[in-house]
Amino acid sequence: MHEVNLRTLDLNLLVVLQALLEARHVSHAAERLNMSQPAVSRALGRLREMFGDALLVRSPSGLVLTERARDLQQPLADALTGISRLVAEPGFDPTTATTPVRLGCLDLEAAIYLAPAVERLRRAAPGMPVEIHSHPDDYFGLLAEGRLHLAISALEPRQRQAEFHRRVIDTIWSECLMSRDNPLASGPMTLDRYLRARHGVVAITGKGPAIMDQRLEAMGRNRRVVLRLSSFFNVPDSCVGTDVVFSLPHRIASRLARDSLLVTRPLPEALQSAGFPMYLYWHSRHHGDPMHQWLRRLVMNGAADMASDPEKEHERLGGSQATP
Known part of the structure; x- marks a missing residue:
């Protein structure tokens, strides 16, 4: 050389x-x-x-x-x-900033976690355009390439993990979403009743078994999956008036159950868990940037408010008719 x-x-x-x-x-x-x-x-x-x-x-x-x-x-x-x-000059003034903000996560995660942050950003930095990349993709690759500033995901990078920073913004657990006239909408939610039901699965990537099926396989059990979707937004139409049950992250289930024809119920006790973290990710290239530091605080504060105040989320989602 x-x-x-x-x-x-x-x-x-x-x-x-x-x-x-x-x-x-x-x-x-x-x-x-x-x-x-x-x-x-x-x-x-x-x-x-x-x-x-x-x-x-x-x-x-x-x-x-x-x-x-x-x-x-x-x-x-x-x-x-x-x-x-x-x-660059040190510091950051959001009132005069015009840099586009690029965020990545799935559609419903954007509705749940980014909506309050975007509202704050529009008020504090009216000149900063917001771009939300909500198609299923390798968000870690996009962060590494500098094409995203932040990404929200429950996944972990498969490689180059040392390049990424993350912060837990929420804890997620699963629950059932179904039509209000589904037989499982009333009565005890036992494991046997759950397994006898007809189940739907949302497979964003279209690859591999669902996490719930992996858990059941480890228990030596299985369920009957009759429907696979590639989008959460098709779930309500697949539930209303049918006997199909979806097991979804609870905030997504609550988001979808704002339709009064749908209800949510806890999973059978044998399938309940302590939950898993939802992360806000960013690449080390942006870690010390003043604009990025301001943006991270704004997104984390918005997500924290939503996660810690169920009434606020309930109100924003239009008064969900979900059952306990």
């Missing part, structure tokens, strides 16, 4: 490189940078000479990244973020 003379390094080229690696198109990168296409093409030539690699090569589907370019993406993003922090 040859030694690089930083005095001869043009940092503007690194900004152009990031735009090229993200856009994978010279014209689109030029538009993003407010530069002419010939100027970006010249910069690409200098970058190829600097790195001794083509970086972007033509293919039938357009420009694609070389292996060297793919290896550069994350270090480049980290370096430019660090330089931005280095030269």
